Amino acid sequence: MLRSKTTGNESGRTPWNRFLYNNNTVGYTFASPFIIGFLVFTIIPMLSSLYYSCTNYNMIEKETFIGIANYVNLFKDERFINSVLVTLQYVVFSVPLKLAFALFIAFLLTRPSRLVSFYRSLYYLPSLIGGSVAVALVWKELFARKGLINTNLGKLGIHTVNWFGNMSAAKWPIILMTAWQFGSSMLIFAAGLKEIPSSYYEAAKIDGANGWQIFWRITMPCLSPVIMFNLIMQLISSFMVFTQAFVITGGGPNDATMYYALYVYKQGIQTRNMGYASAMSWVMLLIMGTITAIVFKTSKHWVFNESES
Amino acid sequence: MKAKKVFSSTIYHIFIGVLGFIMVYPVLWMISGSLKNNPEILSGSLNLIPPAWRWDNFSRGWAGFGHVTFTTFFKNSLLITVIGTLGTVLSSSCIAYALARIKFRGRKLIFTVMIGTMLLPGQVVMIPQYLIYNRIGWVGTKLPLTVPHFFGAAFFIYMMMQFMAGIPKELDEAAIIDGCSKYTVFSRVIFPLLKPALISTIIIQFYWKWDDYMGPMLYLGKPEAYTVSIAVKLFADATSTTDYGAMFAMSTLSMIPVFLIFLFFNRYLVDGISTSGLKG
Numbered sequence: 328m329l330r331s332k333t334t335g336n337e338s339g340r341t342p343w344n345r346f347l348y349n350n351n352t353v354g355y356t357f358a359s360p361f362i363i364g365f366l367v368f369t370i371i372p373m374l375s376s377l378y379y380s381c382t383n384y385n386m387i388e389k390e391t392f393i394g395i396a397n398y399v400n401l402f403k404d405e406r407f408i409n410s411v412l413v414t415l416q417y418v419v420f421s422v423p424l425k426l427a428f429a430l431f432i433a434f435l436l437t438r439p440s441r442l443v444s445f446y447r448s449l450y451y452l453p454s455l456i457g458g459s460v461a462v463a464l465v466w467k468e469l470f471a472r473k474g475l476i477n478t479n480l481g482k483l484g485i486h487t488v489n490w491f492g493n494m495s496a497a498k499w500p501i502i503l504m505t506a507w508q509f510g511s512s513m514l515i516f517a518a519g520l521k522e523i524p525s526s527y528y529e530a531a532k533i534d535g536a537n538g539w540q541i542f543w544r545i546t547m548p549c550l551s552p553v554i555m556f557n558l559i560m561q562l563i564s565s566f567m568v569f570t571q572a573f574v575i576t577g578g579g580p581n582d583a584t585m586y587y588a589l590y591v592y593k594q595g596i597q598t599r600n601m602g603y604a605s606a607m608s609w610v611m612l613l614i615m616g617t618i619t620a621i622v623f624k625t626s627k628h629w630v631f632n633e634s635e636s
Numbered sequence: 637m638k639a640k641k642v643f644s645s646t647i648y649h650i651f652i653g654v655l656g657f658i659m660v661y662p663v664l665w666m667i668s669g670s671l672k673n674n675p676e677i678l679s680g681s682l683n684l685i686p687p688a689w690r691w692d693n694f695s696r697g698w699a700g701f702g703h704v705t706f707t708t709f710f711k712n713s714l715l716i717t718v719i720g721t722l723g724t725v726l727s728s729s730c731i732a733y734a735l736a737r738i739k740f741r742g743r744k745l746i747f748t749v750m751i752g753t754m755l756l757p758g759q760v761v762m763i764p765q766y767l768i769y770n771r772i773g774w775v776g777t778k779l780p781l782t783v784p785h786f787f788g789a790a791f792f793i794y795m796m797m798q799f800m801a802g803i804p805k806e807l808d809e810a811a812i813i814d815g816c817s818k819y820t821v822f823s824r825v826i827f828p829l830l831k832p833a834l835i836s837t838i839i840i841q842f843y844w845k846w847d848d849y850m851g852p853m854l855y856l857g858k859p860e861a862y863t864v865s866i867a868v869k870l871f872a873d874a875t876s877t878t879d880y881g882a883m884f885a886m887s888t889l890s891m892i893p894v895f896l897i898f899l900f901f902n903r904y905l906v907d908g909i910s911t912s913g914l915k916g
Contacts, residue, residue: 348817348818350738350739350740350818351740351741353734353738353740353818353819354734354738354739354740354741354742354743355734355740355742356734356819357730357731357733357734357738357822358730358731358734358735358740358743358746360727360730360731360786360787360788361727361731361746361750361787361788361793362746363787364727364784364786364787364788365749365750365753365787367787368761368765368768368784368787369753369756369761371768372761372764372765372767372768373761373764375764375767375768376763376764376767379764379767386767386770435648435652436652438648440645440648440649442649442652444902444903446652446653446656448898448902449656449659449660450656450659451898452659452660452663453659453660453663455843455894455895455898456663456843456847456891456894456895458843458844458847458848459846459847459849459865459868459887459890459891459894460847460849460865460866460868460869460887461666461865461868461886461887461888461890461891462662462663462666462887464868464869464871464872464883464887465662465663465665465666465669465884465887466662467872468677468678468880469662469665473678473680474678474680475665475680475681475682477680478679478680478681479680479682507659511840559755560791563755563757564757566757566759567757567758567759567760569759569850570849570850573849573850574849574869574872587759588759588762591759591762591763592762595762595763595766596763596766596854601763601767604763605763605764605767607763608760608761608762608763608764611757611759611760612756612760615755615757615760619755
């Protein structure tokens with residue numbers, strides 16, 4: 328084993344040691360998995376798909392170059408435009424609902440109590456298993472036409488809803504399921520809440536602030552970087568909703584839940600329309616990039632930065 | 637004053653408890669469904685206690701499809717999940733160490749790229765990656781589901797970097813004075829101290845990987861290679877009437893590994909998440 332008795336950097340005894348313990352060598356050694364992985368599993372696939380997006384390719388015959396025809400067709404494809412719109416709608420409903428719920432519960436659980444860690448596990452449970460096919464199947468049965476939800480709505484005398492047969496109702500079980508899995512956002516909020524210095528609260532109390540004022544003037548500004556982080560992470564994962572819709576509705580009824588990822592899957596993997604699916608990936612990347620950039624830009628106005636004040 | 641406190645505390649616990657029960661109700665319903673037959677499940681009854689405990693759902697479910705039983709599906713899932721989780725923990729911690737502790741040329745650039753990949757939605761690279769894996773002959777094997785995990789995952793790298801920010805730099809310096817190199821500082825100082833963050837990573841990556849449906853669906857061709865998540869979905873795809881009891885029995889079993897990991901490591905989960913570095 329090579330072990331240096333020196334302090335690393337430049338004082339190595341031999342040139343080999345000097346090289347081995349150089350910051351650049353150490354840095355690149357430890358970072359090399361990422362660099363290699365990024366090139367092999369991200370950059371090369373993305374660049375090659377940029378080429379394929381300008382071709383007609385079905386993975387059996389050799390591709391034929393067709394220029395920007397795929398992109399032109401995308402904007403004429405009503406199903407594609409619909410998939411982008413229903414995805415946006417899903418994101419707009421599910422992300423704020425999920426984050427509000429996560430923050431609310433995280434806030435409730437800051438109260439010192441012996442049961443808090445039990446409650447936290449309880450509320451984390453849906454996130455732990457929510458992405459699974461098993462839970463999606465349960466959801467499908469709960470919201471089925473003669474399922475548990477409808478039967479009990481009927482018993483209460485409320486109009487039953489044909490959840491998966493109705494274009495405007497079908498999105499709700501999926502949105503609800505997403506919001507239900509607020510556990511990981513909740514944990515991150517809880518960690519953020521724990522790190523707000525209690526002296527801030529004490530000072531506010533001395534100044535006579537009430538609970539509501541303390542929440543909006545101290546908790547929220549101090550938590551804003553964490554809110555930003557959760558918002559970005561949830562935005563990205565919501566845009567990619569797949570398994571739930573695939574298992575529960577299969578994109579129906581009449582494309583009402585044909586989210587972007589589902590449509591890409593249909594075009595790419597099922598119909599082997601790889602050129603078209605590649606173009607779709609690139610358009611989605613641009614849409615996502617724009618939205619993320621907008622969120623980052625506006626964050627300057629609402630994310631409170633401690634070092635500035 | 638004291639009475640008021642007791643009252644508000646009771647209201648608090650009732651509220652949290654009832655809400656929590658509603659939250660986990662669907663899961664409890666599934667578990668109870670694993671011991672009911674079709675009419676009992678479809679009756680719409682809120683009752684969680686099965687009228688008769690129908691354990692035969694488990695043996696019917698375990699028999700699987702064709703000649704492939706759930707023994708095979710569980711083996712496949714476990715193999716993919718354990719290898720994937722191991723790969724993520726090892727590679728992400730090394731990368732996080734480089735980015736958080738070593739001042740090397742190009743660190744800023746690599747960090748920016750890493751954050752960029754965290755913001756890059758997985759499904760955007762789904763088709764591009766599928767084409768590459770197809771070209772190198774990996775489609776139909778377990779390789780696309782395991783190998784990429786050995787190259788780090790941005791989310792976990794970032795999480796570990798946040799955690800490392802809380803480990804005093806003086807510890808590294810002291811270890812170097814005591815004769816450690818920058819390599820052994822990682823293995824002897826940082827890696828052991830990173831334990832809470834490593835455990836959070838294990839929990840999260842384990843259940844992501846265990847629950848993953850899209851990856852196995854894309855890359856696993858033969859029923860002998862299917863994971864549990866694919867197999868559970870097959871119950872719903874059956875052309876004849878769905879056997880809900882068997883489906884819920886296997887769904888319940890499919891959640892046990894995730895529950896075990898969670899129960900085992902639960903108390904570390906919150907400690908491993910640090911948001912201190914998020915603040916500007």
